[in-house]
Amino acid sequence: MPGIASAATAVLIGHVAGGTSTIRVGAGGIMLPNHSPLVIAEQFGTLESLYPGRIDLGLGRAPGSDQRTAQALRRNLSSDPDEFPRDVQELADYFSKSPQQAVRAVPGTGLNVPLWILGSSLFGAQVAAAFGLPFAFASHFAPAQMMAAIDMYRRGFRPSQSLAEPYVMLGFNVFGADSLAQAKFLATSMQQAFVNLRSGRPSQLQPPAEGYLEGLGPQERALLDQVLSCASIGTLEMVRADLRNFIRQTRADELMITSQIFDHAARLRSFEIAAEALSG
Numbered sequence: 547m548p549g550i551a552s553a554a555t556a557v558l559i560g561h562v563a564g565g566t567s568t569i570r571v572g573a574g575g576i577m578l579p580n581h582s583p584l585v586i587a588e589q590f591g592t593l594e595s596l597y598p599g600r601i602d603l604g605l606g607r608a609p610g611s612d613q614r615t616a617q618a619l620r621r622n623l624s625s626d627p628d629e630f631p632r633d634v635q636e637l638a639d640y641f642s643k644s645p646q647q648a649v650r651a652v653p654g655t656g657l658n659v660p661l662w663i664l665g666s667s668l669f670g671a672q673v674a675a676a677f678g679l680p681f682a683f684a685s686h687f688a689p690a691q692m693m694a695a696i697d698m699y700r701r702g703f704r705p706s707q708s709l710a711e712p713y714v715m716l717g718f719n720v721f722g723a724d725s726l727a728q729a730k731f732l733a734t735s736m737q738q739a740f741v742n743l744r745s746g747r748p749s750q751l752q753p754p755a756e757g758y759l760e761g762l763g764p765q766e767r768a769l770l771d772q773v774l775s776c777a778s779i780g781t782l783e784m785v786r787a788d789l790r791n792f793i794r795q796t797r798a799d800e801l802m803i804t805s806q807i808f809d810h811a812a813r814l815r816s817f818e819i820a821a822e823a824l825s826g
Contacts, residue, residue, distance in 0.1 A: 556589040563597040572602030574682070574802070575664045578633045579607060584651060587640035591654025599658075604682060605634060606664040607673075631673055637661070638677070660708065662715070667691055671699040678706025685776040686717030686804050687740070692776070696796060715800040718792060719777035721807065722785045722819030729779045732816070734758040735808040740773055741766050753808050786823035 555573050563571045576586055586603070593601045607630040640651040641659055663674035663681050666688035674681035681699045685692045696714055703712040719736065723729035734754040741762070742749045759767070778788035792798070803820045807813035 556593060559593055559601065560596065563593065563600055568600075570600050570602055571597070572662070573604045575604030575606045575662070577606045577608060578630060578637070583633050583637040584640060584647075584649060587637055587651035587654040590659050591641070591651050591657050594657045594659050595653045602660050602662060604662040604664045605637070607670065608666075631676070634661070634663070634673065634677060665695065668695050668698055671695040672702065675699045675702035675712075676704060678704045678709050680709060680713040680715065682715040682717075682802065684717055686719050686802070687773055689776045690772065692716070693796070713799045714796070715802055716792075716796055716798040717776065717802045717804060718789070719774060720785055720789075720803050720805050720816055720820040720823075721777070721779040722782065722805070722816040722823070723812070724781065724815075726780050726784070729781065729784075730759075731756065732807045732809070732812055733777075733779045736774070736806045737770055739806065740770060744769055744773075751806060751808055782819050782823055785819055786826060789820070789823050 555576060559571050559573060573590075578586070590601060590603050636647065638661060639645050639647055640654050641657055641661075643656040645651075645655055661677075661679050663670050663677070663679050664684065665671060665674070665681065666684040668691055670683070671681060673679075675698065681695075683692055683695050696716075699714065700712045705711070721729045721733040721736070723732055731754050734756075735751050737758060738752045738755065739749070742752075759770075762770075776792065778785045780788075789801070793801070801824075803817065805813050805816040805820070807816055
């Protein structure tokens with residue numbers, strides 16, 4: 547599916563972890579309906595064995611692609627809403643010190659691989675709360691139910707062996723630059739991607755385009771206002787103010803900053819601005 551980064555996640559994590567020495571490296575995430583829980587346990591058990599204490603495993607319910615791709619990945623896809631929680635439980639059991647499964651993950655058994663539940667709806671919040679797992683909400687592209695999901699997760703949270711209190715990570719888009727005009731220009735790549743995707747024309751990230759917003763109709767503008775409501779476009783001081791307001795509103799424990807900017811150097815500069823804004 548154009549626009550979807552479909553590299554082999556575990557292989558890529560191993561490459562990044564092998565090229566670094568201190569940072570944590572995680573999946574954001576493994577779409578569990580596409581995979582056997584045992585295979586994922588063995589893959590991430592191997593990663594944890596190679597890079598102890600540095601691997602996180604984020605789990606999502608959505609296929610993450612179109613239905614044809616989902617069928618090609620795993621042919622026994624289920625429409626049962628309880629299937630995902632069962633898969634999460636099975637996966638967690640493979641990592642436990644005393645697994646209940648007849649088959650054991652090797653490596654995997656007894657390893658501490660932190661599990662996260664990812665979501666863009668209330669269902670993910672319910673699963674994360676029930677299992678007592680940290681919850682990462684995709685507010686950077688699907689913010690409509692963000693506040694309701696956070697509230698549901700925090701109210702329904704059941705402490706577990708791995709987590710005593712609710713822990714929320716939220717996605718936030720930053721398009722930072724040294725001028726507002728430049729930031730607005732860089733953001734048009736992401737804007738094009740969303741309009742193309744929602745119009746049934748998914749594509750790879752496109753170069754920024756002058757006057758892109760001005761050429762859109764009211765329907766496309768309304769779409770962008772909704773899906774990019776968790777975003778900051780501007781200079782360092784503007785990004786700092788937006789991030790502070792977002793954290794104050796949501797009481798997020800952690801942010802996942804995304805900067806889908808076409809030019810690599812400009813993307814790195816945007817991340818630098820976000821880091822300075824959060825530290826200042």
